[in-house]
Amino acid sequence: MATTANIHAPLGAATILHVVDTFYAIYDNAVAWNETRKTRKVLSELSDAQLDDIGLCRADISDV
Secondary structure: OOOOOOOOOOOOHHHHHHHHHHHHHHHHHHHHHHHHHHHHHHHHOOOHHHHHHOOOOHHHHHHO
């Protein structure tokens, strides 16, 4: 009698992997959004002269 190895993932494992990947993606997006928010806040607190020193103007802050 020949035996075969079960080389497939258990039923539902792929679905769980997709769910976990989705949560990681949501977390990564939230971290990136928060970093951008903090950067824009700090830049908006700079004077026009300071922004000019780093090569930006007020209109450029929204593009960061």
